[in-house]
Amino acid sequence: MNHRVNTLRQQSLSTPVTLSHERACLVTEFYKTRVSPTQSVPVQRALCLSHILSNKAVFIGEQELIVGERGPVPSAVPTYPEVCLHSLSDLDILDSRPKVPYRVSDETKRIYREEIIPFWEGKTIREKIFSAMTPAWKRSFEAGIFTEFQEQRSPGHTAGGTLIYTNGFWDLKEKIRTAMDELDVTADPGALDRREVLTSLDIAADALIGFAGRHADVLDTMAHETTDPERKAELERMAAVCRRVPAHAPETFHEALQYYWFLHVGVITELNPWDAYNPGRLDQNLYPFYKRDIEEGRLTREEAKELLCCFWVKFHNHPAPPKVGVTAKESNTYVDFCLINLGGVTADNRDGVNDLTYLVLDVIEEMRLLQPSSMIQVSRKNPDRFIKRALKIVGTGFGQPSIFNTDAIVQEMAIHGKSPDDTRLAGASGCVEAGVFGKEAYILTGYFNLPKILEITLNNGRDPRTGELIGLETGDPKDFDTFADFFNAWERQVRHFVNIKITGSNMIEQINARFMPVPLLSLVTEDCIRNGKDYNQGGARYNTAYIQGVGMGSITDCLSAVKHHVYDNKTFDMATLLDALASDFENNDILHHQLLKAPKYGNDDEAADEVLRKVFDAYYGAVTGQPNTRGGVYRINLLPTTCHVYFGEVTGALPDGRKKGLPLSEGISPVQGADCCGPTAVLNSAAKIDHLKTGGTLLNQKFLPQFLESDKGRTAVVQLIRSYFKMDGHHIQFNVVDAKTLRKAQEDPESYRDLIVRVAGYSDYFINLTPALQEEIINRTAHSGM
């Protein structure tokens, strides 16, 4: 790492995260003074973005090569009062909480008290959403049956495609003009709406070109003022880059990176979309520029690496927007889920691993930053050495990169009627969510608590925590004669809650479509221009909505235990089980032990895995294919982020022997500690569901560090991955750290500040996790090669 990169990296790591009022003030000013009732909402939103980008501070750091910050300075995180409004107590908690704080100055608090809160109270999207939800939705939401992704952040969940590498914003403006010319006002009743959307996209394009121009001006001034001839030349070059992109299609590696970065800052300034924004298939997108620059002698490999390192620091400068309604206890993460994809196949379906892929892997290893997250796509066409190179980084205990199955992703996409060319541009973003980059709005709507629904079923529709009837009255479980009857009751409850969830989500989609369009994101998402529709209105080529099932391992083990003990072996009856659950197994050691000994998922045990398949089919059947309001359908994926901890807190004792309040299993990983036959058994069990029917599954494996130390160990893991992927597994990630180290870190957090672990679809600093999550990670079974 050279001096520049080291300095920028250290600065980024040591800068405390602060909350900035800059954006909130500009948005408020805009809506107070510049909105006219004659403007359509899309145009208002575009003008609002333009107002922010024309007036926000331009920051250019010493030694930077890639420029552009969302806040006035690095790690200063803006707020989005039009979506959700921080209360003064939120600000106090964010400022003072020991883990993952956002420092809030007294000045910011004053501005919030005097200007922001009085203006936005009652006008936020969050309030619109909650007032539009039905009582049934609210009861389920409060009971912890599901969460809602859009209550604090706008829909995003997308990654940039290839469009910007061949089109400057002037080209896109030309396309907008053509689309406007083609509007048929006499025959198309939506023509006016389309014109307004297209106008908003055009304004957004100008706004970002202007923002880049402001950077170019400042860079010119700095170049003029500096006495260092080397830096002067750099600043002049950077200014020239900022005058070219995003207005024009990039011609060099540097321009391509800077173009993406302006777009990234623009998208996350426009609103606070989930997973920020994402350059997607970085090595594929940049390779033509890299190759040409190197061949034509404009760039060396070292210079390319330096630019990439500077690019990496920019992601790290942008922590996730802070949540509202926070409790002091609740920790959070600075990670904003931008997931860089490497490898996989090219657009014409050949091995996509190239020299730049390996260079980016070097950057990931050297930078060792939480953000951006990284993953490798593994196709059967990719060479083993590529996987091994990635495993060397995994072996350093950094939790990155995670590993995805390109061949599965392509099929997951193809199943839903996408064109073959588009499926090869697909990847995974966020944690593990699959989509066609640049052409698909695949919106995550919320986590779905499958085990909690079993608890509701065991209580005939009531939530034992509150006594409230929130589900269907499917009958007293003591009256079910067969396991099939029992399972059927659970499945009916699942359908009931899925329908509540979908009704709510469809309403939320319409709220965002009508009140919170995103002109800039729409500009760069195909086919919003052609359709004359915003991203949030279904303008993208493909429009998917995902509901993320949580607790597959837990629910499988619960149902397996009931089947095994109550129905098959009649070890005890349902009444005895219900009593034991109600008392959290108090004075019921024998029964508790029997439950723990029932067949468990993750051991390649058909008795348990057959239940898994039934669970999967039930959840898949309840969700998949239901229409959303953007012209697409709902689909499932199976990932928890950290929600398995929250869902566990609201769920009582369960028939798998899990005690009240403890975390559920995460992703499709087995219940923590329930797997005891090694990794091949876990993978075999996990492969018994049809991953191709999902939009992503998450499998966490904890390995001891020795596992990846030797070449033989890494080779074996490569083969393990190949076999899992041959069985259509979607994703696997490795936590490589031993329990002893984690215990030491709990005792002495200060000495383990840099210890990074894989949580679920992302990595985080171990000491920043809540105690419950720390325990959960320690309890995941560690495999060793025997």
Added chain:
Amino acid sequence: MTNYSPYIFRIQRYSIHDGPGIRTTLFFQGCPLRCRWCHNPESHGRPERLPEGEMPGLVAGLVREIEKDLIYYDDSGGGVTFSGGEPLCQPDLLAALLAACREREIHTCLDTSGDAPAAVLERTAPAADLVLYDIKAVDVRLHERITGKPSDRILENLVRLEGLGVPYRLRFPLIPGYTDSGENISEILDFLVAHTTCRDIHILPYHNTAEAKYRQLNMTPPRITTPPEPAAIEAAARRFRDCGFKVTIGG
């Protein structure tokens, strides 16, 4: 399925140190030796007598377990390893399993100390795809002191194995204070150079992961507490390399 635990005390999937690729290792109950550093003291008890007529059921059940990881064997060039204990202690079961695997084209390794009657070796070894043959010491008295049995039958069987034409690879456990003396290594080299053609040896450095097992079994753990130093491992490896051996550290 017949309960296999009186005969096979453990099945370890994802074994990567007992032969090529990803393997499933079946640990046979029973062992004629009492190596002072034994990692599997639970194998010491004699296997139960298999009741009349139970063999087909037992084998079928074990083959089902083995077949669970076929996909990993195929991708990695792995297979199944019969270890122990001493698999040659249960020749009928071993022969049946070897035959069943060959029929199914599953690669087999026989991991043996070689301490068995000649007829048993001759019956089973040719049915395996690869034999992993332990050599611990040549000197009869040293061997007896560290394993409880003299070395002569083991060395004879090694020569016999050579004659059978079965592919094999040697394994030398490097145990501080027991097998690591320069003299012992010299004697082993002399023997191998004089009597065998295999020049592929794996040095298995002692590791003390079995201590907890001994405590659980109320047995006294081995007195060796520290694995050999990397320098000592390298020195031993060099001795073998100098005599033309391909040396691998670990399984």
